[in-house]
Amino acid sequence: MNQADIQHLLEQVASGAVLPSEALEQLKTLPFRELSCANVDGHRALRTGRNEVIFAQGKTPEQTAEIAGALWEQNHAVMATRAKRAHFEAVLQVVPEAVYHAEAQVITAGKESSEAPGRVAVVTAGTSDIPAAEEACAVLEFQGHNTDRIYDVGVSGIHRLFEKLDRIRGADAVIVAAGMEGALASVIGGLTERPVIALPTGVGYGASFGGLAALLAMLNSCANGIAVVNIDNGYGAACLADKILRR
Amino acid sequence: MNQADIQHLLEQVASGAVLPSEALEQLKTLPFRELSCANVDGHRALRTGRNEVIFAQGKTPEQTAEIAGALWEQNHAVMATRAKRAHFEAVLQVVPEAVYHAEAQVITAGKESSEAPGRVAVVTAGTSDIPAAEEACAVLEFQGHNTDRIYDVGVSGIHRLFEKLDRIRGADAVIVAAGMEGALASVIGGLTERPVIALPTGVGYGASFGGLAALLAMLNSCANGIAVVNIDNGYGAACLADKILRR
Amino acid sequence: MNQADIQHLLEQVASGAVLPSEALEQLKTLPFRELSCANVDGHRALRTGRNEVIFAQGKTPEQTAEIAGALWEQNHAVMATRAKRAHFEAVLQVVPEAVYHAEAQVITAGKESSEAPGRVAVVTAGTSDIPAAEEACAVLEFQGHNTDRIYDVGVSGIHRLFEKLDRIRGADAVIVAAGMEGALASVIGGLTERPVIALPTGVGYGASFGGLAALLAMLNSCANGIAVVNIDNGYGAACLADKILRR
Amino acid sequence: MNQADIQHLLEQVASGAVLPSEALEQLKTLPFRELSCANVDGHRALRTGRNEVIFAQGKTPEQTAEIAGALWEQNHAVMATRAKRAHFEAVLQVVPEAVYHAEAQVITAGKESSEAPGRVAVVTAGTSDIPAAEEACAVLEFQGHNTDRIYDVGVSGIHRLFEKLDRIRGADAVIVAAGMEGALASVIGGLTERPVIALPTGVGYGASFGGLAALLAMLNSCANGIAVVNIDNGYGAACLADKILRR
Amino acid sequence: MNQADIQHLLEQVASGAVLPSEALEQLKTLPFRELSCANVDGHRALRTGRNEVIFAQGKTPEQTAEIAGALWEQNHAVMATRAKRAHFEAVLQVVPEAVYHAEAQVITAGKESSEAPGRVAVVTAGTSDIPAAEEACAVLEFQGHNTDRIYDVGVSGIHRLFEKLDRIRGADAVIVAAGMEGALASVIGGLTERPVIALPTGVGYGASFGGLAALLAMLNSCANGIAVVNIDNGYGAACLADKILRR
Amino acid sequence: MNQADIQHLLEQVASGAVLPSEALEQLKTLPFRELSCANVDGHRALRTGRNEVIFAQGKTPEQTAEIAGALWEQNHAVMATRAKRAHFEAVLQVVPEAVYHAEAQVITAGKESSEAPGRVAVVTAGTSDIPAAEEACAVLEFQGHNTDRIYDVGVSGIHRLFEKLDRIRGADAVIVAAGMEGALASVIGGLTERPVIALPTGVGYGASFGGLAALLAMLNSCANGIAVVNIDNGYGAACLADKILRR
Amino acid sequence: MNQADIQHLLEQVASGAVLPSEALEQLKTLPFRELSCANVDGHRALRTGRNEVIFAQGKTPEQTAEIAGALWEQNHAVMATRAKRAHFEAVLQVVPEAVYHAEAQVITAGKESSEAPGRVAVVTAGTSDIPAAEEACAVLEFQGHNTDRIYDVGVSGIHRLFEKLDRIRGADAVIVAAGMEGALASVIGGLTERPVIALPTGVGYGASFGGLAALLAMLNSCANGIAVVNIDNGYGAACLADKILRR
């Protein structure tokens, strides 16, 4: 509702075509009309560039399958994260094209895009950080990106990292999954001009406190240009990379 | 040191030109020689695209001025963050071109770049979040970017935000500075396809615990593609935006 | 035995229909009734307007059933929260009218009141927040209120919320169940003049720390007039709404 | 400009006393007014029933005065919380009607409403909790409510509380300000059928951790129908009471 | 109000001397009448054995002096803790007998008791823990107990402790004030059959987190029969010792 | 072997009934006895007045039984806490007199003392706090004390507490087990002159954080003379009561 | 391949027994060997003096066995920590020499060194701390050190400790494993001039918060020269002792 709309409304009030009380109702919700326009075209993709994704954890297999079916019908591309095999089996009844990425705990059917706007290096400090990294990879590939997996190059054997440095520097964005003290994000952040997305994982002994140690370390990185996402949130890391690459 | 170098070294050992003990010393440091190559060209800008910045907090005015002088001489562009007026006065003795951005607590002299690779929207939830936002703006402008300040549009009066939505959506990246519950990052994250950099601030009543509440909220955002940086770290937010824009 | 019952008893004494000694017997046991494991608080309705409710978690099915039987006998209305199916089966032996609300983990038998003093909008950010919301609904309905379930309208797709705004604004009180960053409570708080009861849930990735992130966010809400209750405490949210509506 | 004002304006348009174009001018500035440092939310009263309030902490006296002047012009009622005397003195230059409530650290000028929709009992556990309570009282009185101060009735001398019970039970809502272990909220919650708003304060020895102990205690109250607000947030407690009473 | 009182009340209702509505009022507050009896004789000493003490922190000197005057008039013995010199000077105007214990930050005038029911050993790990210990001593001596100060016998030089063991074992109760890791409480707890009151202090390097480290250590003591009080709460430690000794 | 036993042994030496060499043999093994997994502390009763108790959690049933056998042989009284039924069954093979207190998770065989130095009131806020309270009771009864169980008298129905006040006030010490906000300890602490031992339990909704809320509340109690022990540590509460009563 | 092996290889090149090209092949694979899930760090012994160790937690048995096989082939000595029996059984297929240390959850095959550079005293406060201590012992013995187990000598029976003091003082380094309040590390630290490695364990009641209490206590030790490692990280404690002893 722009100035012209309001002018028009007021003229209708002046002419008696609209009652003051009716006009009041419209003016009260004024700031939101624009938003309900976004609602009219009805698609998240218009606003954020990507369709809705199902977060399966805490949902029943049935709920997951129902939502998956609806999204599949709409977009012919659907993805669910944090999905157990039981979720997958329920989804498979509804969307026969569904595929289960077991280590990533991700279900995909179809692909959001077939163009590949870029390549994302997905790096892990150790072998135990791979599940979070795989979640990121599955999401990125569903979105149409190329991924380059560089696993187990943590700072305790830093020469392993240097050998891979060209692949890291050549990527369009870098996701670094690390638990324990999460130092790998800082080291890579100091060695590349690419945006680094730090993905803390819950790997570690007692005082990692479920990933808190790595999370705080990454937030406090002395290297510049480090983006941090939630603990074990490979999905979030991938979405951020996607937004950066699609710019 | 590549394969050819090692082959050469071994041949020298075979020929007696190099003693085994000498060769051992060289091989021990093998993985790091490549890095010391980076050291030879000696410039952070080569690795990360940006020169070193002075973090003045915890440094004396004298230390700050000494480093500033050295960097100015090298690059004819220097910046210090978290600088009090006393830091500025000391720097001014050495770098007469220095300017003090008081609200941002940033000193700059010169500019790193005069091209403007993009425009960054810098948004705050409230008036009290402005210092962190200004730190981000000062850094971005020093790096050559255009900034668009959109202040005091927090979710308690969400229509103020909607009025500015076009400017936010039109930016290349968005920095959202918010204290209290930090909800603004999630709301903007759900309304744009641009990367959103969430910058938690320490603004709030007791249970904000110095910004912890906003930090956790932003890390847990239900919107996709949110990058989080440290509390009140406007500098970090700017550097991340810079890396994204220079891609 | 509620206020009306006591008033009625006293009038019977005044009219001679009941002897003082008989009334004494009834009133004597009023304050509480000692069971083997609990002192059932029969006097609570006089003080707080509502009878005692059984918190089944940490109680054995047998203890739960014994208390439920005593309360049923006294009030012909009984409710237990955080009840597993085993609790329900034990209660069913004693109170055949008992019904199990599985998603809410609530047992009810009868109803505390048949009048409906108001309507409470129960809103969730996502599908995974529904169990906490259903606990609130089961309690509210047992207390005689009308409920209006508005689920899955979180801020990542804020237009879904705006579409439901009339129902939210038309309610007498609003309960907002949200995990992750809990931003929905702030957004709704800024859009209605009704009291908003923020109910944080434990839904989220690692750094939600079991609901701590949502809890802190809600406590720090920049919107006015937000009441916060304990994590996943749908029961507490309902009781607060009940107190507000019965005013 | 509140609902009644707009209704009145629209009626003037309907009657021809005001031209549509004149009304447009007034309505155009309604949603917010851009100052140099803030977007004053003039539309808030339409959405939430109350005008914007200035949170002075973290704002300069000049910023505070500028916003206060704008709000005063708009509504002839303005309030600032967390205001130091320096804020007050700056506001006084712009709004000569301003009054400073020193213990509450609140500035008010005028009153939002002269009707008194109810009475709120504001209770403290100890003398040191009074500043938070006074903040609540100043806000409530500005909003037009009656307040009933009941101070220093903490549970270590519980008979002091019982003597005041009638006043507490007779109120429309109860705010309980308590530091240390915050037990007073639970005790009052178990003795009244009114909504109880628990306001934790930072009063206490070391392990109160700035009010965390009282906050957690109140969130975990075994009494029903307890609403919790942020630590030392008397303003928030008052706003919640206001929303409950205006229902 | 006992059974006979209720019987009597009901008979008055039966006879018409009391209206049902009046009787209802009395019955509603039934459980608290007994407590309001405690209110009538008005003295905390009757319930807990000790008079009220002023917690000066967060009170103005004027408030402190006013309360001190009232208590002095009533009991001819008054004490204030956490008192700055300004509090003392205000109290001195009203109670000329007042004495200031500077290291303990305690004001006393007179003594609660002249009998000495026992001797309390007050032990510190280091010199920096003395202020908390002195607060305990000042309170104990005001209450009439003998104190035995044993300072600077921490576990890093454990032989110093063993030399004092007879004095510790001979006391009726032992207060152990310690910061840092608070190990002294465990060591003493394993060496005496007396009750040990562990008083954590805020002394220490960064990760003592204001006494949290010592507090947790003391709560987790492997020695039996350790009572823990709040950080730096010498007053609380003394009151507990007092209750133990007066048994 | 307690103090009386040693006194008796020495008198036998003095009278010639026992040879010094025979006494040496007995005394030599006194301080501790090395088992394969433990050094049983036979000397503890001399130092602290009570024999060693087995903390079964984290020990295998076999280890528990081996230690129990050694202690039984030495003292004809043995107790294990945090014992599962499997521990009990292993102990039973070695100590046929062993009894299992299932709700308390305690094994006892014999009794440390048959005199009853006093009576301890063991109070719980709710039914779910009973296991911790029962652990305290089992330990106290093993040590020869009388216990008085007063369960389910939490502050949400405070009249239940007042009815039991005489029993509480008449005890020599009071243990208060409470989860949630733990307010019961403060209320009882304000109503008795006896030492109150606050025993926080892990009962509660999410933000109880495993008993942290109750623990902090009890440490911050505004009532005087409250001793706090570890979360769910009924054993520790009992040992403290024992030390107080044996004084 | 350790330093001696490389020295030997180079001498063979110098003597002509090995061609430079053959030596290159061997050295080329030295830095690491890429497996499907890991980059085995073959160069680590050159840098840090010890080969890579497998952290089995979070790895599948298959991954563990694959890495173990590669390391065994390279060094004829391999170790895995945090290994379940399923890991062991998979490793046994590949490395028949593998042995499982069940209490320590460690797999070893062969030994890194047969020289014994020193003796490490491994001390525990209680029986429940033994698993962490055994992890340390298994690692130390694999590395060729002598260990001296001194278990169950916690400070609640401090004479047990003094009896073992000579063995502790005679060791080259001391590892102290303790849960609860971890006081043993401070007491031993005050009694020896040897480096003390404090190893906090998760043993304890509720407020040990999974070992946090012991960790903080050890970090805050008033004794000098205490090194702290992660909670339950016996492996880290052993590696630190190894570095100290090999100096």
Next chain:
Amino acid sequence: MNQADIQHLLEQVASGAVLPSEALEQLKTLPFRELSCANVDGHRALRTGRNEVIFAQGKTPEQTAEIAGALWEQNHAVMATRAKRAHFEAVLQVVPEAVYHAEAQVITAGKESSEAPGRVAVVTAGTSDIPAAEEACAVLEFQGHNTDRIYDVGVSGIHRLFEKLDRIRGADAVIVAAGMEGALASVIGGLTERPVIALPTGVGYGASFGGLAALLAMLNSCANGIAVVNIDNGYGAACLADKILRR
């Protein structure tokens, strides 16, 4: 008191030279006699190798000077840490040889030892970490060690570190002072076979939480053989290095 002593004592009892009650007294303190021997020679240096050091923080200048005078008299070497200039001036009155190390906040007079058992590399990540490093250096030099300061080589410019690697590898022990994410300790730990002492500092933006982030990171280091000390505790780091070097 050994077996012979006990035999002798018992024979005295048998002969009547010692009364049973007297013997009981001696036997009760049995385990501690050995320790009181340590007390007789009275010197901490005998037990731990180093004399007592004054922790000036929390002590008055007068207390500090008094202790310093006594220690100076005894050992002709004295040191105080965390000393302000006021402490120094008071000490100077008593110990004219005292010197003030301002950046380290350390006072020294004389030296504990003139031999130099080794060289310690003291490394910092940034310039702001220097005060903690200087505290370590002052202590080490007082103890007679050589120090090698290597400052400002943090991982954001990792090539600076590699250039200094020989000096680091050549030291006998390495202290790494780092704030923010503390990654430098892990990187150095992976590059040397020397013991690495990680010294977290409080340097950083908001979410460093006073050094907690660096502390947790260091405790969770993926590199082996890292010893961690308290935040900003340069003194503790030095003492640990000293114990390692004097082995």
